[in-house]
Amino acid sequence: MIALRDVSLERRTREEYAHDLKGRLLALATGRYRHPRRRAVLSGVDLAIPRGQKIGIIGANGAGKSTLLKVMCGVLEPTSGTAAVEGRVAPLLELGAGFDGDLTLADNIVLYGVLLGVERRDIESRIGEILRFAELTDYERLPVRTLSSGMAARLGFAVATAVDADILLIDEALSVGDESFRAKSRARIEALWHEERTVVLVSHDLSLVRTVCERAIWMERGRIVADGDPNDIVARYVRAVDEAAIETLLRSRVDV
Amino acid sequence: MVVSASQRRLIDVVRVLYARTLTVRYRGSVLGIAWSAANPLGMAAVYTAIFGHTFVPYYDGSLLRYGIAVYIGLALAGFFIGGTSQALPSIVSNADLLNKIHVPFAAFPLSTLAAWGFQQVVATLPLIVVISLFINHSVLHVVALIVPLAGLAMLAVGVSMLVSGAQVFFRDIAYMYELATFLIWVTSPIFYPAGIVPAAVLRLLAFNPLFPILESVRALVLTDAWPSAQLYALSFIDGALALAIGVAAFRAMRPQFMDLL
Numbered sequence: 001m002i003a004l005r006d007v008s009l010e011r012r013t014r015e016e017y018a019h020d021l022k023g024r025l026l027a028l029a030t031g032r033y034r035h036p037r038r039r040a041v042l043s044g045v046d047l048a049i050p051r052g053q054k055i056g057i058i059g060a061n062g063a064g065k066s067t068l069l070k071v072m073c074g075v076l077e078p079t080s081g082t083a084a085v086e087g088r089v090a091p092l093l094e095l096g097a098g099f100d101g102d103l104t105l106a107d108n109i110v111l112y113g114v115l116l117g118v119e120r121r122d123i124e125s126r127i128g129e130i131l132r133f134a135e136l137t138d139y140e141r142l143p144v145r146t147l148s149s150g151m152a153a154r155l156g157f158a159v160a161t162a163v164d165a166d167i168l169l170i171d172e173a174l175s176v177g178d179e180s181f182r183a184k185s186r187a188r189i190e191a192l193w194h195e196e197r198t199v200v201l202v203s204h205d206l207s208l209v210r211t212v213c214e215r216a217i218w219m220e221r222g223r224i225v226a227d228g229d230p231n232d233i234v235a236r237y238v239r240a241v242d243e244a245a246i247e248t249l250l251r252s253r254v255d256v
Numbered sequence: 257m258v259v260s261a262s263q264r265r266l267i268d269v270v271r272v273l274y275a276r277t278l279t280v281r282y283r284g285s286v287l288g289i290a291w292s293a294a295n296p297l298g299m300a301a302v303y304t305a306i307f308g309h310t311f312v313p314y315y316d317g318s319l320l321r322y323g324i325a326v327y328i329g330l331a332l333a334g335f336f337i338g339g340t341s342q343a344l345p346s347i348v349s350n351a352d353l354l355n356k357i358h359v360p361f362a363a364f365p366l367s368t369l370a371a372w373g374f375q376q377v378v379a380t381l382p383l384i385v386v387i388s389l390f391i392n393h394s395v396l397h398v399v400a401l402i403v404p405l406a407g408l409a410m411l412a413v414g415v416s417m418l419v420s421g422a423q424v425f426f427r428d429i430a431y432m433y434e435l436a437t438f439l440i441w442v443t444s445p446i447f448y449p450a451g452i453v454p455a456a457v458l459r460l461l462a463f464n465p466l467f468p469i470l471e472s473v474r475a476l477v478l479t480d481a482w483p484s485a486q487l488y489a490l491s492f493i494d495g496a497l498a499l500a501i502g503v504a505a506f507r508a509m510r511p512q513f514m515d516l517l
Contacts, residue, residue, distance in 0.1 A: 011515055019516070021426035074358035076514050097356035102280045114272045115357050117265070 002049040002072055002167065002198065007081035009067060009222075010038040041067050042078070042222045051087075051166070054199040056209035056230060058237055059219035065202045068219070069093065069169045072200060087166025087198070088117060094171075095156030101145030105136060105155060108144050112159045126162055133188075134158035135181070154181055161188055167198045206234045266360045273367035278374065292379035296330035303447045314449035324387055325474055329446035331380040332470055336412050337437045339372040343416035344433055348423050351517040361513055362506065365420040369412055384477060392480035403488060404472040407495030411465050414495070414502030421509040424516050444470060465494035 027033040042064050049055055057065045070076040071083050073091040098115040099108050106127050113123030131137045134154045136147070144152060193199065193212070203209055209216055209230055216230035218237050226233050259267070281288070304323040315321035346364035353359065388398050423429045444466045445453070453461060461467055468490035475483035482488070 019425070019427040021428050021432065024426070070355075075355060077511065091357065094356050098353055100276055100280065103276060107276070107279065111272045111276055114268050115353070115359055117358075120268050120271065 001051050001084075001086045002047070002200070003082075003084045004045050004047040004068075004071070004078075005082045005084075007042055007045040007047075007071060007078040007083055008040065009042040009071065009076060010040050010079045012036040012038055040222055042071070045081070045222075045224055047217070047224065047227075049198055049200065051198055052196050053215060054193070054213045055201070056213035056216040057200065057202045057219060058204070058206065058209055058216060058234065060241075063219040064222040065219055066093075066171055067222075069171055069200065069202055072167075073169055085167065088164065089167045089169060090116065090160055090163040090165030091169045092157075092160050092171070093169065095160055096152050097156075099144050099152065099156065102143055104141050104143055105131065105147075106140050108155070109159055112156070113163065116160065116163050118163055123159075123162075130155075130158045130162050133162070133184075150178060154185075157185055161185075161192060165197070167200070168192060170199065170201045170203075206238065210234050262360070266363055266366075269359055269363040270367045270370065273363055274370045274374075277367060277371035281371070289375055289379045292375050293383070296327055296334060296380060299330050300324075300327040307447060311449055311452070314451050321478060325449070325478060326447050328384060328474055328477060329444070329470055331376070331384065332408060332473060333441065333444055333446050333466060335373065335376040335380075336408060336415075336466060337440065338376070339369045339412050340415045340419060341433065341437060342372055343368045344419045344423055344430055347420045347513070348427065348517070354514065354517055361421075361510055362417065365416040366413070369416045373409070373412070384473075388477040391478060394480060397476045397480070400476050400482075401473060404469045404476075404491035407492040408466075408469050410495035410499040411469070414498035414500070417502040417506040421506045421513075424509065424513050440464065440466060443467075446470070462490075465498060468494060 024033065045064075045068065047068075057068065059065055067076065069091070071078055072085055073089050073093070074085070077083075096112065098112040100111060103111065109127050109130050110120065110123050113126075114120050127140075128137075131140055134151075134157070136151060136155060139147065139151075144155070147155070199213075201209065201213060213230045215228065216233040217224050218226040218233050226236055300323050303326045304319055308319045308322050311322055312319055315325065343365040346368045347354075347361055350359075350364050354361070385398050385401075388401070389395070419429060419433055443461055443464045445461075450458065450461070450467075450471065468487045472483045472488050472491040475481065475487075483491075
């Protein structure tokens with residue numbers, strides 16, 4: 001279960017925050033120090049996702065979709081409001097984010113698994129199974145840097161989906177590897193899908209959201225602007241995007 | 257002791273990161289340890305060759321005792337300075353990872369320090385214990401080393417957390433810490449006897465937390481007497497204090513980390 005209550009997140013604009021102690025002290029001494037401005041990335045997000053619900057998040061780039069996922073998996077803490085997440089979260093965000101190229105595949109499985117929140121003993125006992133799924137059993141004792149990027153993605157996918165999670169957070173790319181593995185990864189995702197799992201899917205693939213989600217939210221500028229049936233929300237979103245495009249088009253003609 | 261879920265997770269993460277550092281950095285870990293063992297020995301020999309004759313009156317006229325005193329100083333200061341300097345960039349250099357997976361921040365300085373500490377302990381502690389037993393034939397003296405060494409470990413943890421957290425805010429802390437370690441180096445009686453320092457200055461040096469640790473360990477290894485109760489107690493208290501300050505500062509800084517990484 002996920003319950004976000006009035007979640008707002010502000011971030012300092014990176015350009016204005018000087019990571020420089022000497023400069024900061026000088027600015028303070030001469031009275032020229034100004035607090036860096038803060039930009040609201042999420043504002044007043046209220047969202048309750050019951051256990052087992054499959055929900056899609058749509059919206060333009062920079063609308064706050066990925067940030068919302070980061071709040072759900074605990075990477076970012078809200079500036080105000082509360083984020084309560086019950087159950088183990090498997091973030092399928094950037095697969096293999098915790099890999100170390102110099103370690104062997106087996107060591108990396110343990111490292112990445114523990115970073116994702118699995119207990120060490122648990123993941124150690126599943127190394128074989130994960131390697132088999134990724135079709136990389138022959139590479140067990142080789143360092144990860146010897147793998148091609150597609151193979152590394154397969155390994156990342158295999159570890160991340162081996163985590164026995166209650167909540168799956170998915171950002172875009174569901175399919176990794178070559179054509180045969182893609183079918184396999186899709187099958188695994190579908191298997192994960194049918195169980196009692198909560199799924200939060202961020203995607204620009206609107207037909208995917210319409211077919212696999214039972215609920216959709218549309219985000220714009222850090223706010224939820226619409227929430228409901230995916231067919232309805234996607235239709236409204238598409239209409240708004242079309243209207244905005246037409247308006248821009250018309251305005252450019254007036255300018256000419 | 258009851259361990260909470262978040263503490264268990266911290267321990268798990270520290271363990272895998274520690275294992276990673278040891279495997280990656282010290283792939284030929286025997287070679288790494290051999291180097292860590294040889295380095296202070298070689299340096300102690302150089303210091304003895306240069307300063308030995310001048311300082312020998314402070315060591316019962318024995319060059320070897322001076323050499324051992326320097327070796328202990330180099331080993332302990334090396335553990336502290338090397339460990340904290342490596343821990344300093346550990347959070348910032350893992351910014352990418354922290355932006356993708358929720359990992360307890362403290363795991364980075366702690367695992368870096370632990371990997372360094374393991375290597376240093378294996379490389380230098382056995383020799384120090386052997387020397388101690390050889391000089392004063394007292395197991396009790398060896399056991400008593402636990403107190404100042406625990407103080408040193410706590411000091412290193414506290415400072416590591418403080419500087420690794422501060423670096424998130426100010427990336428130029430690394431240069432300043434380099435200067436600070438040089439100050440620690442000079443103001444600790446590592447290669448000179450504390451006896452040559454004028455009394456007025458010595459009172460200031462006593463604020464250097466390495467001072468009571470170094471002097472306690474030396475007293476325990478080099479003499480069959482006991483260090484003064486005050487010095488001995490301070491070697492532990494300074495460390496505990498540094499740990500408390502480091503952890504408190506880290507907790508206070510932590511909520512702002514992700515905004516700046």
